[in-house]
Amino acid sequence: xxxxxxxxxxxxxxxxxxxxxxxxxxxxxxxxxxxxxxxxxxxxxxxxxxxxxxxxxxxxxxxxxxxxxxxxxxxxxxxxxxxxxxxxxxxxxx
Numbered sequence: 022x023x024x025x026x027x028x029x030x031x032x033x034x035x036x037x038x039x040x041x042x043x044x045x046x047x048x049x050x051x052x053x054x055x056x057x058x059x060x061x062x063x064x065x066x067x068x069x070x071x072x073x074x075x076x077x078x079x080x081x082x083x084x085x086x087x088x089x090x091x092x093x094x095x096x097x098x099x100x101x102x103x104x105x106x107x108x109x110x111x112x113x114x115x
Contacts, residue, residue, distance in 0.1 A: 024062035027054050031111040032098065044103045046111055052078070052097045059099050067109040075100045 029049040031037075037047040050059055056074040064070050081095040103109065 022051075024065040027051050027058060027062040028066060029096075033111070040100065041108075044105060044108055046101050046103070046109060048099045048101065050076070050097050050099045056099075059101070063101055063109075069103060069107050069109055071101045072104050073102045075102075 027050055029051065032047040032049055037045075040047065048059075048063075054062075056076055059076070060071050060074050063074075077098045077100070079096050079098055081092045084091055084093055
């Protein structure tokens with residue numbers, strides 16, 4: 022499995038933009054991988070070693086779509102903290 026398979030996509034919301042001031046970036050990651058594998062993948066893709074990685078399993082929630090009741094998908098989220106002065110650009114990836 023390559024690093025690009027571990028890191029699925031960056032999560033860009035108002036809350037994650039506020040975390041950027043604290044040198045933190047949020048990613049959606051593959052559920053099968055742990056913090057050390059996520060840190061290695063970040064270093065391989067962006068070339069910057071993270072200081073810490075926190076992971077959260079986001080559970081699915083029930084939603085109504087008119088008459089139909091459905092569920093949102095569940096996923097794993099990783100909040101990656103970088104050292105002061107070392108930040109990555111999630112908008113432009115090589």
